[in-house]
Amino acid sequence: QSVLTQPPSASGTPGQRVTISCSGSSSNIGSNYVYWYQQLPGTAPKLLIYRNNQRPSGVPDRFSGSKSGTSASLAISGLRSEDEADYYCAAWDDSLSGPWVFGGGTKLTVL
């Protein structure tokens, strides 16, 4: 049982816009930054979004992050086949659950 809650799956067709949600509480998302990691099949996770909505260099601007209260979202526009991957949200947690907690991951399928 993950501390942060994500939908187990999401899907979209090429060119579409999809969003993945991440729900937490006041001790994690509500008071700390949210990070998103992309994990392509058989590979290590890769940083996608940091500090709620910042993209590291090299990450396309098709990826965007947002946060409101105790929830966060990752949006992917202009969906491409290579976006098919698992996506994880993460945040620092000020309670005994922490300090670092993850969502259970969302498997994105490009139809």
Next chain:
Amino acid sequence: QVQLVQSGAEVKKPGASVKVSCKASGYTFTSYDINWVRQATGQGLEWMGWMNPNSGNTGYAQKFQGRVTMTRNTSISTAYMELSSLRSEDTAVYYCARGRRDSGSYYWDYWGQGTLVTVSS
């Protein structure tokens, strides 16, 4: 370029210990934390702890307190994660990741390729 290269797969019996290494290159090893994150097959990510390679200071997730030890050898830019009293539930891929501090935020910007640890009798 920054690289973290981990040691190879391990098979251990229940009750044994495993020590995984993570060799850093392409940056100053002592300038960034090393974190360890594990992933059971088909499951999500789980943070285990961090180590400051400069000071040797560590911080562990409560779940692993007493069973995990993170160390380093700065002369060869290598971090280690040792997990003891292994049980079947510890079967997972173990990743090292570089921790970066940036304007009040902290994230893992480079990851090792992962080391599969299998615990089986």
